Amino acid sequence: MVEIAPYGTWTSPLSAADVAASGVSAQWLGTAGDEVWWAEARTGEGGRVTLVRSRADGTVEDVLPAPWNVRNRVHEYGGRPWLVMDDVLVFTHWADQRVYRRDLTTGETTALTPEPTTRHGIRYGDLRPGRPGEVWLVRERSTGPRRADIARDLIALPLGGGTARVLAASHHFLTAPQLSPDGARAAWIGWNHPAMPWDGTELCVADVLEDGTFGPHRVLAGAADVAVCQVEWETADSLLALLDPSGWWNLHRVGLDGESTNLAPVEQEIGGALWKLGARxxxxxxxxxxxxxxxxxxxxxxxxxxxxxxxxxxxxxxxxxxxxxxxxxxxxxxxxxxxxxxxxxxxxxxxxxxxxxxxxxxxPPSPDYLSTPAERIFETEDGARVPAFVYLPANADFAAPDGERPPLLVYPHGGPTGRDSAVLDFEIAYFTSRGIAVVTVNYGGSTGYGRAYRERLREQWGVVDVADCVAVAEALAAEGTVDGDRLAIRGGSAGGYTSAASLTTTTTYRAGTVMYPILDLYQWTGEGGETHDFESRYLDGLIGPLPETEQRYLDRSPINNAGTLAGPLLFLQGLEDEICPPEQADRFVAGLAGRGIEHAYLRFEGEQHGFRKAETIVAALEAELSFYGQILGFETPGVATLPLSR
CATH class of the missing domain: 2.40.10 (Thrombin, subunit H)
Structure with missing residues (x-):
């Protein structure tokens, strides 16, 4: 029998532990002979990433036992961390960021790169096959005390051991080189500050000399306003590359003379933001x-x-x-x-x-407890169309009292150059199965809708994203789908910034959760230099160049607007985060002490940017549910009460 109970109080078969264990956290899939291989994150093993293969007979087995952790910190987001060449596996190991080779016949594993001697050490990523007996990859070296003091080059590592050979260093940021079918040339993508890889990159080609080094490189495609996000050799004389001169990433054939042909002109994104080296x-x-x-x-x-x-x-x-x-x-x-x-x-x-x-x-739980996302298009006051995915409460065992409308969590994605899709997400289902609606918003700046839509956020971060999320939330409330008096916002990283900015510049939301957020724009990327090299000039495009727009950085920083908070905040932060470091949340929370604003702050040892340990995921989700219950006015059975400070 269906029980009548207020939204938010429904009991669900989907626990926080189920969310932590759900799905296959697979990444970096590829093939080795007739087998499919992939890296797989294990939340129950402290977030360790192992390597798995599916054999031709259908059996699936782990390739690397603990404590091997197939991951790297290139760009802090990581790059392709493994490669199989004949009977040799080459991979990067998280604990020391070194490159190792493993003989797949004997299981013998040896290091190919030196032991680190500094805190940040040397990182490697985007492993590619090079000349016979070599792996080509990107090397990233710390050159000073700041997080942004980084230099990169392309190197060749001999599989038999020995000194790495530098191949090129054409740009500040590089993808690993790819060898042409005839072995005569190499191709890669490069770009420089202040551009991000979705702003403008260059497709480079160089001759491979007899001694294995590269000759001078030539730029075949790309520009300040054209981004190349993937390249592959097609023949010895032509490449295939994803470019967006039309405003949409399409597949092009590029000759060695630089002539380019769009193979199928479409207003679709066959490409995206190159957050991780090796994406395709x-x-x-x-x-x-x-x-x-x-x-x-x-x-x-x-x-x-x-x-x-x-x-x-x-x-x-x-x-x-x-x-x-x-x-x-x-x-x-x-x-x-x-x-x-x-x-x-x-x-x-x-x-x-x-x-x-x-x-x-x-x-998964029965579909009766899972919300199917509905794609909606909302409109802002200035007529911009904003795509979003609405997840309504779903639980076969419960219904709400007549006339009651559910609370809503607005969930802006990270990036902000990211994107949400219509997918089953157990984290979202954790809330919807308890009677809380969720909407994910592809606000201006999101990928997947062409360059013009991405450019809506240029110098408008903290304005357009906030307004788009408000438009979606208020439209859902106005049509009676959700309770306009019980709106909250949650997000991580750039989504954490949008959440905090929303609560300090609008009165739409009653509460918010900010996970590993950016809160102080000027200290993050300006004088403070609190973020890493890859994003250290990101805000040139999102806010404006410094020092000309310094006041804009100060005005749009949530930490400077805490006095206008519309409601309580929950902060969730990993203590090893080099992208959005804990110093930001530490300062914000310290400034709230004694001011009468309800808040809570959970700090997690051993977590970086995003949570990977099962115990962290469980603690964070249960704390968040309790937080909403206390602020939005519903009981949360089975979850410990989160202590709130003032």
Missing amino acids: WFTQLGGGKHAVLASGKLAILDEATRQVTPVAAAADLTAWSTNGFAVHAGGIAGVAAGPEREGAVLEIDLDTGSLTELASVPA
Whole structure:
């Protein structure tokens, strides 16, 4: 029998521990011979990332036992961390950031790079096959005391051991070089401050000299306002690259003379923000066909018809991982999710349309307890269209009293150059199955909608994102879908900034949760230099160049506007975060002491940017639920009460 109970008080079969253990946290998928390999994060093992392979007979096994942790800190977000060459596995290990080789026959593992001698040491990432007996990759070195004191170069590591050879250092930021089919040239992508890789990058090619070094590089494509986000050799004389001169990332053929041809001009994003080195959005199928990720969905680009056609068998998979996508046995293997499926390792046979799950996942709760996202388009006061995904409360055992409307959590994504998709997310289901609605908002600045939509946020961060989220929340309240008196906002990283900025510049929300946030813009990227090198000039585009726009940094920093907080805040912070360091939240919370504003601050040892340990995920979710219950006025059965300070 269905029980009548207020929204927010419903009991759910989905616990915080279930959320921590849910899905396959697979990443960096690729192939080795006839096998599919991927890295897999294990929340129950302290967030360790192991390496897994699916053999031709369908058996799945771990390749690397504990304590090996296949991860690296290049750009702090990491780059492709493993590569198989013949019977040798090469990988990066999180604990010391060194590169190791493992003989797949004997299991013998040896280090290929020196032991670190400084706190930040040397990092390596984006492993690629080089000349015979070599792996090519990006090396990142600390050159001073600040987080942004970093230099990078492209190097070759001999698999047999020995000194690394420097190949090139064309730009401040680089992707690893790729060797042409004839071994005569190498290609890579580079860019310099203050550009981010979605602003403007350059496709570089250099001759490989007899001694294995590179000659002077030439720029074949890209510009200050054209971003190359992926490149692959097609033949010895031509490359395939994703460029956006039209305002949309499309697949182009680029000759060694720099001539470029768009293979299928479409107003779709076949490409995205290069947050992690080694991300990919296309792979070659042969015969003039290419598998592509078009606005997050799997499709086939046919050069003959100049069309991009969605793969019918993958119609319900709305979000494919860009760091896990490869051709295998005539089909496509990857990590994908959809409205009724959390991320899983899958393989699609392009001839038959059959879909095979390569990695088993924990069985989800009955669909009766899961909310299916509805895509909506909302409109701001100035007429801008804002896409969002609405997750309404769903629980087969409960219904709300007549006339009651649910509380709403507005959930802006990180980045802010990121994107949300219509997917099943157990973290969201944790709230919706308890009677709390959630909406994820692709505010101006999000990827997936072309350069013009991304540029809506140029010098407008803290304005456009805040206004777009407010427009969505208030529209849902005005139409009676949610309770306008019980609106809250939650977000992590850049989403944490938007959440804090929203609570200090608007009166729309009653409360907010900010996870590993940016709170002091000037100290984050200006004189304080509190963030890492990759994003240390990000705010040039999002806020404006310094020192000319210094006042704008101060005015839009939530830490300077705490006196106008619209409601209580919950802070969740990892203590090893080099991207949004704890100093920011520490200062904000210290400033709230004794001011009568309810707040709580949970700090987590051993966590970086985003939470990876099962115990952290459980503690954070349960604290957040208790926080909303206390502020928005509903009981939270089965969850300990979070102490609030004033």
